[in-house]
Amino acid sequence: MEYTNRCSSHTLRTSHSGLAFSTPYSTSLAFGKILVDNPAQITLAGLHRFLTRILGGIVMKNLFVVLVLCFVILPLMASHERAIVEQDNRLSVIVGSGDQQAPIPVHLFYRTSLFETIYLSGEINAAGSITQIIFFNNFTETHSDVPTRIWLGETLGEDLSQGWIPSTHLVEVFDGTVNYPAGQNDITIALQTPYSYQGGNLVMMVYKPWEEDYSMTSNLFYSQTVGTSRSLFSYNHNTQIDPAAPPTTGVTGQFPKTGFVINTAGTGSLSGSALQGTSPVEDARIQIQGSPVYRITDANGAYNIPYLAAGDYIVTATKTGFNSSTQQLTITAGQAQTQDFYLSPLPEFFVQGRVVGSDAPAMGIANATVSLSGYASYETTTDTDGIFFFPGVYANNVYNYTISAPAYQTLNGSFTLGNSDLNLGDLVLNELAYAPSNVLATEIEEETAVQITWDAPTLASEGWLHYDSGENNTSFGTGGSLSFDVAARFPADSLAAYAGGYLQAIRYWPAQGGNFVVKVWRGGSAAGPGNLVVSQPVIPVLNAWNLLQLEFPVPITGTEEIWIGYLCDVTGVNLAYAGMDYGPAVNGYGNLIHWQGNWTTLLSVNSYCDFNWNLQGYAGMTAPTGEQVLVPIGAQNREMLGYKLWRLLQGQETNESAWTSLSPGINTDLDFIDHSWENVPAGSYLWAVRTVYTGGVMSEPAFSNPLQKELQYGTIAGIVRNSQNQPIAGATVSSRDITTTTNAAGYYVLTLNTGVHIVNASAPGYYPSTQTGVYVENNETTMLNFTLLTVQQTFFNDSFESYDNFSINFAPWTLTDVDMSDTYGSMYSSWQHMGDPMAFMVFNPSMAVPPMADFAPYDGAKFAASFAATNPPNNDWLISPLVEAGFFSFWARSYTSQYGLERIKVGFSNGTTHPNTFTILSGPDYIEVPTTWTLYQYMIPEQYYYQHIRIGIRCCSWDSYILGIDKFQSSGITAIDDPGLPAPASMLYGNYPNPFNPETTIRYGIGDPSTVRLDIFNARGQLVRSLVNAAQDTGNYSAVWDGRDDSGSLVSSGIYYYKLLAGSYSQTRKMLLLK
Secondary structure, three states: HHHHEOEEEEEEOOOOOOOOOOOEEOOOOEEEOOOOOOOOOOOHHHHHHHHHHHHOOOOOHHHHHHHHHOOOOOOOOOOEEEEEEEEOEEEEEEEOOOOOOOOOOOOOOOEEEEEEEEEEEHHHOOEEEOOOOOEEEEOOOOEEEEEEEEEEEEEOOOOOOOOOOOOHEEEEEEEEEEEEEEEEEEEEEEEEEEEEEOEEEEEEEEEEEEOOOOOOOEEEEEEEEOOOOOOOEEEEOOOOOOOOOOOOOOOEEEOOOOOEEEEOOOEEEEEEEEEEEOOOOOOOEEEEOOOOOOOEEEOEEEEEEEEEEEEEEEEEEOOOOEEEEEEEEEEEOOOOOEEEEOOOOEEEEEEEEHHHHHHEEEOOOOEEEEEEEEEOOOEEEEOOEEEEEEEEOOEEEEEEEEOOOOOEEEEEEEEEEOOOOOOEEEEEEEOOOOEEEEEEEEEEEEEEEEEEEEEOOOOOOOOOEEEOOOOOOEEEOOOOOEEEEEEEOOOHHHHHHOOOOOOEEEEEEEOOOOOEEEEEEEEEEEEEEEEEEEEEEOOOOOOOOOEEEEEEEEEOOOOOOOEEEEEEEEEOOOOEEEEEOOOOEEHHHHHHEHHHHHHHHHHOOOOOOOOEEEEEEEEEEEOOOOOOOOHHHHHOOOOOEEEEEEEEOOOOOOHHHHHHOOOOEEEEOEEEHHHHHHHOEEEEEEEEEEEEEEOOOOOOOEEOEEEEEEOEEEEEEEEEEEEEOOOOOEEEEEOOOOEOOOOOOEEEEEEOOOOOEEEEEOOOEEOOOOEEEEOOOOOOEEOOEEOEEEEOOOOOOOOOOOOOOOOOOOOOOOEEEOOOOOEOOOOEEEEOOOOOOOEEEEHHHHHOOOOOOOOOOOOOOOOOEEOOOOOOOOEEEEOOOOOOOOEEEEEEEOOOOOOOEEEEEEEEEOOOOHHHHHHEEOOOOOOEOOOOOEEEEEEOOHHOOOEEEEEEEEEOOOOEEEEEEEEEEEEEHHOOOOOOOOOOOOOOEEEEOOOOOOOOOEEEEOOOOEEEEEEEEOOOEEEEEEEEEEEOOOOEEEEEEEEEEOOOOOOOOEEEEEEEEOOOEEEEEEEOOOO
16 A cells, blocks of 8 residues: 655555464565565564654554554564665665564673674665664663763674774764663664765674663663674673773674664665676675675576765676676766676586505595685595596686595695696505604713614594583573683593594583683693693684684693693673583583682582583594594504604704614614714704604604713803892802802803703802803803892791781781772671771781671681772782792681672782782682682792792772681792791692703692602603602602603603692692703
């Protein structure tokens, strides 16, 4: 029907018969000159609001009923829909069906939020000046004057998988307040700065600045999900979000149903077809050059750009397999331009070849996968004779090929296809070649020869390692209050079949957005993981499996554990949740979590969470590609012929042409004697060993430790001074077994062989000092000065018992109140200085009036307390006097969790008291302190040993109540060396020096009498030396490792691990032996 008023004529067209009044429902609606090509899901009330807005209020209630009776009801369509209404150059476009509800683009449950999404060019299908943006809300309560900022821009990208497009790359179009009424409403925002939209992929960023007040009810917007990566969202209660530098988070396909009002004045249209002769060409890309605007032709070869600013354009049509076509044209305002593009096909030729193995080059490999990439992509598999055939490959292009088959190395190469068919002939896949390990070079026969020994390679299985079912059920998180790590643990015995291979990839399922970091640990036990060897930030797709192929695959030794997992970081961003399966949990293996500073199981955190994390790791010689087929060991066990050896100068590891071959034939033993050693020129040498397989296939080389031949010498000289710049006479300066002393002027000279050295300086009454990486050149002098610090306090213990009750200044502690805020007191008790601004107070709960019996100290009658700032957050520092670097510990607890747990950070400075100079030891996240007294232990990094530092405990709580600190203990490295002094707890302090040569001292403390083991392992996890295996009483201990194994032989240079076991305590650390 048609309705005419004094202003204009509008036609509603229908294409079907029948009527249904259930809501919501879908209609086919045409308005003005444009047909609704994807009808939106609407309600009667929603349609009335929509038409009223577009027609300027001319739709009356009785007329509205008549219009509704003319609509045709169609089945609901897909969630990604679009509606257009136009009148007098005023175009309204609605993108999305609104079949979901979500707190986007503004999250009122949080104090601040930031949202960004992309609307594709074809979804809007318009151009001009965007003057209004419309969101569609469904709120349980009214929110007025909500501060809001909006930016728009255009991009060639079609998603946000690479992260945020910051506000500085966009145009700010709105900075004001918005009213959100309760119920279902159209939220129309008139842009203060209209955006000149060319018609490309539109980027929208919406920012809700920080507000102290926030909603506790459900206030959602109509939305939908299309794809997986078009949107990013961040929100929190704790930290301001910077739109110019947004925090990392995961991507999602969800975005709000959105309307755009666009002024199309000054535009014309362009339409036409892409043709091959007279036949339509589907999926051709019609691109406006120098612009993000493009269209894809439909099944009839047609395209339509209905709005394009007047002007001259160059337009190109392209499609894979066709020559491109380019036209110049002029768009006139208010007129329709037609332009067809004629595409001619590229010639095609066949490509074929045969895939064979290095072990049997006369026989083809069946079912090998052959992939081509370049101008176009192709893939096929070989037949029973190893033959592959591609019948039609586009000519005059360069292609890369990748060929893979189980039990063989992947083959990569390239070729150029001209104007004829191409036979690539036989393409040879090399067998998987496993390298030997533990290559050790030792001088023998009075240093006239060198014996090289090694271990045989191991053959590894491959496949996915996991405990979960592979299906996602639910997720776990902390509501943004606490960051945590999730992990799966694979003990050494479970990895034995994979030894010799590598951990190649990680699959993981992050649920809600946050900052995610994928991690891999080598070593460990049931108490926790070993050394962190992979820590890679990622931008994952949320609520989906994500695959991360490791840039540096992690060796699997079969003698040490491997843990895989990821960090769910909520600091400064929004909630971070980790996906889980349906269970039941493989407790202690598939459900591990780093929670409040300790490793435990998810069942221990929440007894209802009987699930495994959705976590999987791929073990194999190559990265996973497609569906993996596990190859039995027997199928991989090709014939190994033996080994070949080379000698080379250190530093020439990557220059194989400079190596000297020692075995023209193949050596079948696991050792070799280099009798030509006495005749080689001076220098530092290594030996390389490769495994040889059938077909001439060789493994990657494994290198030995270096050996020096006919050493050359240089000198190191300098002055040893104290901290007052005065020379120290009689100081000892040494490197390995070469020692000298300083003269009255503090001057020394050391003669050393050429190479890199570790040099130590010491003197009575001073802390020793070590400098690493000192290079000595032949017949040259290297200047090296030392400054030694005077020995001061080596340990400091304080339970705050000696200070006056309720003191807010108690030397020698330094108290720094950065927030300068008044503090909360108690309604039920009182004490001196209650409510005053302060950092910490010596609190005696028994002396409060009346006493606070529910807050007993850990030790004695008093402790240090920090009270909640009335203007949060707290920023209060408790800073120790100068102490010697080493080990320290303290006990802490929150008075209550009713207002949230107390938060702390722990660090140290080089002696200053300014908060900005402290290095944080406790990690990037704050620690949430439990409501029971909890022990915190830290070790100062070894490069600060024998120096004086200050230790700082920072209270950074947010509107909590009372933080308690008690029984602070600090033991310097000098005190740790004294076994007569008690150890506060079992602790592996570290080794010094590190790196070292020829020996290092490992220090540890034993808190309770127990059986103690201190073992040394190589990088493959094999036991090298057992230093301690005995019962020991409480105290501090040290053990010296001289770089030898249990048989007394010197080991090669490289990374080693030392592990302390004392009762239930277990800890592993890393050290580096340099020669």
